[in-house]
Amino acid sequence: MKKYLSFFRIRFLNSLQYRAAAYAGMATQFFWGGMLVLMYRAFYRADAAAFPMAFQQTASYVWLQQAFLWLFMTWGYDNEIFAQITQGTIAYELARPIPVYSMWFLKQAANRSAGAFLRCIPVLTVSFLLPKPYGLMLPDSIQTLLLFLMTLVLGFFTMLAFQMLAYILVFYTMSPSGVRMVMATAGEFLSGGLIPIPFMPQKMQDILTLTPFAAMQNLPLRVYIGDIAGGELANAVILQLFWLAALLFVGNLWIRRALRRVVVQGG
Amino acid sequence: MIELNHISKTFRIAKRNAGMKEAVKALFRKEYTEIHALQDISFSIGKGEMVGYIGPNGAGKSSTIKVMSGILTPDSGECRIDGLVPWKNRKEHVRRIGVVFGQRSQLWWDVPVIDSMELLRDIYEVEPARYCRNLDMLAQMLELGEILRTPARQLSLGQRMRCEIAASLIHSPKILFLDEPTIGLDAVSKIAVRDFIRQLNAEQKTTVILTTHDMQDIEALTQRILLIGKGRILLDGSLEQLKARNSAVRTLTVEFSGGDFVPVEGEGIHTVQLRSGHGVFAVDTRILSVSKAIEQLSAHAEITDLSVAGISAEELVVSLYEEFQI
Amino acid sequence: MRLYFRYFAIYLRGLMEYRASFVMTLLSQFVSSFTGVLAVYFMMERFHTVEGFTFPQVLLCFATVLMAFSLAECFFRGFDTFSSMLGNGQFDRMLVRPRGIVFQVVASRVDLSRLGRLLQAVVIFCYALPASGVSWTPDKVLTLVLMVVCGMLVFSGLFIIYASICFFTIQGLEFINIFTDGGREFGQYPFVIYGKEVLRFFTYIVPLALFQYYPFLYLIGRSRWRGYMLFPLLSLLFLIPCAVLWRVGLRHYRSTGS
Numbered sequence: 001m002k003k004y005l006s007f008f009r010i011r012f013l014n015s016l017q018y019r020a021a022a023y024a025g026m027a028t029q030f031f032w033g034g035m036l037v038l039m040y041r042a043f044y045r046a047d048a049a050a051f052p053m054a055f056q057q058t059a060s061y062v063w064l065q066q067a068f069l070w071l072f073m074t075w076g077y078d079n080e081i082f083a084q085i086t087q088g089t090i091a092y093e094l095a096r097p098i099p100v101y102s103m104w105f106l107k108q109a110a111n112r113s114a115g116a117f118l119r120c121i122p123v124l125t126v127s128f129l130l131p132k133p134y135g136l137m138l139p140d141s142i143q144t145l146l147l148f149l150m151t152l153v154l155g156f157f158t159m160l161a162f163q164m165l166a167y168i169l170v171f172y173t174m175s176p177s178g179v180r181m182v183m184a185t186a187g188e189f190l191s192g193g194l195i196p197i198p199f200m201p202q203k204m205q206d207i208l209t210l211t212p213f214a215a216m217q218n219l220p221l222r223v224y225i226g227d228i229a230g231g232e233l234a235n236a237v238i239l240q241l242f243w244l245a246a247l248l249f250v251g252n253l254w255i256r257r258a259l260r261r262v263v264v265q266g267g
Numbered sequence: 268m269i270e271l272n273h274i275s276k277t278f279r280i281a282k283r284n285a286g287m288k289e290a291v292k293a294l295f296r297k298e299y300t301e302i303h304a305l306q307d308i309s310f311s312i313g314k315g316e317m318v319g320y321i322g323p324n325g326a327g328k329s330s331t332i333k334v335m336s337g338i339l340t341p342d343s344g345e346c347r348i349d350g351l352v353p354w355k356n357r358k359e360h361v362r363r364i365g366v367v368f369g370q371r372s373q374l375w376w377d378v379p380v381i382d383s384m385e386l387l388r389d390i391y392e393v394e395p396a397r398y399c400r401n402l403d404m405l406a407q408m409l410e411l412g413e414i415l416r417t418p419a420r421q422l423s424l425g426q427r428m429r430c431e432i433a434a435s436l437i438h439s440p441k442i443l444f445l446d447e448p449t450i451g452l453d454a455v456s457k458i459a460v461r462d463f464i465r466q467l468n469a470e471q472k473t474t475v476i477l478t479t480h481d482m483q484d485i486e487a488l489t490q491r492i493l494l495i496g497k498g499r500i501l502l503d504g505s506l507e508q509l510k511a512r513n514s515a516v517r518t519l520t521v522e523f524s525g526g527d528f529v530p531v532e533g534e535g536i537h538t539v540q541l542r543s544g545h546g547v548f549a550v551d552t553r554i555l556s557v558s559k560a561i562e563q564l565s566a567h568a569e570i571t572d573l574s575v576a577g578i579s580a581e582e583l584v585v586s587l588y589e590e591f592q593i
Numbered sequence: 594m595r596l597y598f599r600y601f602a603i604y605l606r607g608l609m610e611y612r613a614s615f616v617m618t619l620l621s622q623f624v625s626s627f628t629g630v631l632a633v634y635f636m637m638e639r640f641h642t643v644e645g646f647t648f649p650q651v652l653l654c655f656a657t658v659l660m661a662f663s664l665a666e667c668f669f670r671g672f673d674t675f676s677s678m679l680g681n682g683q684f685d686r687m688l689v690r691p692r693g694i695v696f697q698v699v700a701s702r703v704d705l706s707r708l709g710r711l712l713q714a715v716v717i718f719c720y721a722l723p724a725s726g727v728s729w730t731p732d733k734v735l736t737l738v739l740m741v742v743c744g745m746l747v748f749s750g751l752f753i754i755y756a757s758i759c760f761f762t763i764q765g766l767e768f769i770n771i772f773t774d775g776g777r778e779f780g781q782y783p784f785v786i787y788g789k790e791v792l793r794f795f796t797y798i799v800p801l802a803l804f805q806y807y808p809f810l811y812l813i814g815r816s817r818w819r820g821y822m823l824f825p826l827l828s829l830l831f832l833i834p835c836a837v838l839w840r841v842g843l844r845h846y847r848s849t850g851s
Contacts, residue, residue, distance in 0.1 A: 024768035031771045035779050035787060042786035047640045178617040185625035194632040201635060278849060338688045340848045354847060362691045371682040377607030389599050390690055418610070 003098070007110030015118055026122050033066040033127065037134055052198040056133045057225040061196050063127035063136040064221050070116035071156045072217040074163070074187035075180070078108060081167055082176040090262060101255050104167060108160050139224050147233075152220040154240050159216045161247035162187065168251065171258035191216040198227065209236070212243035268474055269312040269335065269442070274344035276305040276330055276498075304330045305341065306498040314441075315472040317464075319479065319489035323588060327498040328478045332444055335476070336366050349441060362391065365435035369447035372427065373434055374419040380430045381415040384437055391438035398437065405433040408463055425456025432463065436473075443467070445477045449484055461487045482580035494587060501591050509583055517557055518582065519548045521564060522572035536560055549582075596692075600700035608705065615706055622709025626659065630717060633781055644786045649724035650813050651782055656717035657737065658780035658805055661744025662773075663710035669749040671702035673773075675756035676763050678702075679846075694843065698756070727813055736808050736822045743825035744804040748773060750835040751799070757835075760842035776801045783809055803828035 015022060037059045044055050051058070070076070081104055084090045093100050127136040139145045166183040170176050188194060190213040197208055197218050208214050219236050222228040228236060279299045305327050312318055322328050333339035334346060337353035337360050346353060351360045367373075374383045388398045406412060409429040419427060428448065435443065445464070449457045465488060467473050477488060485492060485506065492509060494502040502509065522545055535554030540547040550560045557575055564570065578586070608615055633655060637648040646654075666673060678684045678698070687697040727733055755769040776799070779787070784795045784802040795802040804825040811821035 018764050020762060020764035021767065024764075024766065027768045028771050028775075031775060035775065035791070038787040038791060039779070039782065041788070042643050042782070043636060043640045046643045050639050175614055175617065177614065178621045181618075181621035181625050185621075185628050189628040189631065194628060195635060199635060199639065201638065204635075333685070336689050338685050338847065340844075342848075357688070358691045361689045364689065366686075366689045368682060368685070371686070373686050375603050375607065377610045378603055382603055382606060386599050386603055389596050390692055392691075 004106050004110050007107055008114050011111050011114035012117065015115060022118060025119055029066040029069060029119065029123050030126065033062050033123070036062045041134075053225070053227050056135075056137050057227055058196070059134050060137045060225045061221050061227075063123065064224055065193070065217060067120040067123040067127070068116055068152070068217070070112050070119060071152070072159055072191070072193070074159075074191065074193060075184035076112065077163070077166065077176070077180050077184075078104075078111065081107075082170060082180075085167065085170050086174055086176065088262070090259075094259065099252075100259065101164065101252050105160055105164060108163065109156070112156075112160075137225070140226050144223065144226065148220050148224040151223050151237065151240065154237075154244055155216050155218075155220045158212055158240060158244045158247060159191075161244060161251055162212060162216070164251045165247070165254070168255050168258050171261065187213065192218040192221075196221075198222070210239065212247060215240035215243045268314045268316075268349060269310075269476075270345070270347045271311070271331075271335075272309050272345040274305055274308040274331075274334060274341045274346055275303075276334070276339070276341045278302045278304055303498045305334070308344070308495075308498075308500055310493060310500060310503060312474060312476065314474055315468065316491060317468050317475045317477070317489045318491045318493060319477050319485040320493045320495065321479065321485065321584065322495035322501075326495045328495055329446060330498075331495070332366075332446055332476070332478060336364060336444055337361055362438065363440055364442045364444060365438070365440035366444045367428075367431050367435045367446065367448055369428070369445070369450045372419065372431065374427070374430060376420045377418055379416050379418055380411075380422075380434075383419065383430075383434060384415070387434055387437050393438050397439070401437055401439055402433075405436060408466060409433055410459070425452050425459070428452060428456065428460060429463075432460065436467070439471075440473070442474045442476070445475065445479075447479055448477065449479065449481050457481075457483070464488055482584055486580045494591075496588070496591050502587065506580065506583075509587070510578060510580075515551055515553045516578050516582075516586070517550045517552055518576045518578065519550055519557070519560060519564070520574045520576070521546045521548070521570055523568040523570050533563070536563065597696075597700050601703060604703050604705075618706040619709040619712075622706060623712050624709075626710045626713040629659075629778070629781065630655070630713070643782060645815075646783060646786075646813075647725075649721050649726070652717050652721040653725045653727075653813070654783050654805065654809055655781040656714045656721055657740050657809070658744065658777060658801075659710060659717070660714035661741050661804070662748050662777045662780075663707055663714060664741070664745040665748035665752065667704055667707040667711065668745075669699060669752050670704040670707065671698040671700075672749065672752035672756040674702060675752075676759045676766070679759055679763075684846075688847075695839070725813060732819070732822060733812055736812050736825075739822070739825040740804045740808050740812075743828050744801075747800060747804060747828050747831055748776065750832045751776070753835045753839050757838040757842035760846040772799050772801070780805050800828040800831050 040055065040058045040062070044051055044058075048055075065072070084093060090100070093103065096103065124136065128138075129135065139148060163183075166179055169179045169183075173179055190208060190211065192213075197205055197214060200208070208218075214236070219228070219240055223233065279301055308327070308331060320328055320331065330339060334341050335348060335353060337357045340354040348360065349363055351363075353360045374380060375386070384402060387393075388395075393401070406415065409432065411429060411433060414422065414426050414430060417426075419430065422430065432445075432448065443464075448464075449460055452460065461484065464475060464477075468475050475488070477484065479485060489506065491505055492502065493500060518539070524544065533555075535551040537549055538546065539549050546564075548560070548564070550557060555563075561570075561573065630652075633651060634648070637643070637651060641647075643651065671678065675684075675698070678701075683701070684698075687694055687701070690697065722729070751769060751773050755766060755773070758766055758769070776795075780801060784792050784806045792802055792806065795806075807821045807824040810816040811818065
């Protein structure tokens, strides 16, 4: 925890230094969110009956997605880690008293949450102030809000655990570009980053619900807008916990094997 | 050939302070400091001269080179090189100069050097006959041979530097700017590079301006030294003149046994280096004669060996930097 | 032009050294732009039309923008990766060579791996050209060509703006992605679906709609006015402010060297 906080602090201070980057990031998110909301409006006008949820729920989904983009974006990789793997400096990491997996996991968590921390506030505030169907709505109860926060944290961890697999894969391919692009775009699409999962065809939804992808941004965002409740919600949370545990387990096991390879090769 | 008059250049850079509070403040407001990179720089260099341009890091060496090569526009002052103002007549000007940045390659990384040369031929529009002549000459003088067929990224540093120099000369420029040409090279390559530059200057009458931290470059190559510090030209003269200026200083290197020296700091003598059994002292003979100095030293310990030397270029520069406090 | 091919030949020779990684990037570019098509497909399958445009029509629009963008990215990549060129001193080197700066920036960095997206665009065209119900008379073909070519130039103009700002600061440049990546992503649908204000913005400020929406109306026969055919040419006016900004940036760089 202390390590997490010091990573967080460094990253947070660093991102404060780059004020222009912070403004630019905010502008991009407002634009992106606004355009998406307008796009859904066009589809809503085309056929309101085909809409899988209320329009305002969709708008809220979009704004939450933008606000917490830093937590869930699938293309935000740490180039330092890739460099460590491909250039073999990973050996130094092995000499540290903390396992490589935890180290990377913490670093990622800190980097992303520090970025999100600064950027979610203006997006949430402004989108909340937008006129009725276009803005962010409030959750319908305190319980919903608490559930949202819980699934948000778990979803964030699931996302990180998934991303760790990409780093580990690079031990074998030794070239990050292909791995990162395929993992990022596939992950983004399947986790509902391009269009929310409820907008996909029913069959696709049924399958995705069972995968770890549904446990990332999809679950917390839909909890917030009240699109998922009751037994379905309970199942989803159980699945989320399962996938988080499974990904962490597989990642830890796998990285140990990958590291053994490095040691054997004298990496 | 090269004429600089009262060239000045000031940069503004943003201040950054440590700490959370300062970082938040920087989000809204920024403070700037002014850096006087060049202040009233004037000198002239004639055709065929070889000039060493020295000074500590950040003194303004590379800014001056950038002004002369047309990359940087100064705030005020005049600069004429071969009749042209570099930043106004960029294209004509750069046709007549060659620039080697020691730390940055101009060769295309993944292809054999010869391909880079051919592309440069087309960029500079060198006539085929002259290109062949130049390439042959350069390949022979720099012993490039097989190296030309190797991709640049596979070359050793010394081989690459030789190719860099050849690439800068393929269009037979009248002036060659060399920014730290021997940085990181091994001894053999350094000597090869120096020999080549000297030969080039002697045979082609190419004007050479060289920045370096390596005093052996200066000793081996240049008749004239320009010393720059804090954006100003501090000295302009030959190496011999500078040495003569500090000729009163002698270096005493002493081997001794028994006893220990306390660092000697007295009238006309100071300790340069001291470890057990070995000491180096600088003696200003205007104040203290060498024999008096030896007398003083032997009072402290048993001297077993001793040598007296004039000042080296290296020491000269150190003493100049100290003198001007740069 | 001869010199450009010289540069190009050098690039190709270098490429041969990294064939595997090139193919890898090309493929992943191709695959990754596929998810975009899939998203459009899912949306259109659910809603059938948007603002009266059918799925093949939307795809036609999508492919036009994607092709224009990937061509720009491929051949004007120098501006897109300009900050690295400034950072590693490559740009200083260009200044000491007796050729136009813009030419050198363009010629020195071609990136064919970006053609993965172009390939994707071609695939979509293969489906959309016949399926969109357009009868491909010469004037319609010309319209489409103008859309792609002018689109490429407008995207390049955006890259030039990005590069020009690099002269002043390397921070905060992501905002230009709003128009480049944003233009590509949201240009999947004709800009009119986002509403009047957005359409106006993309007509008068950043003229993406001039090569995407208006000629498209003529192309699919929604409008019979032939003037729309030439709207892509109007978008080229955008290059003027781009060029001005570039010059200002260059002057600034040469007076600060930072």
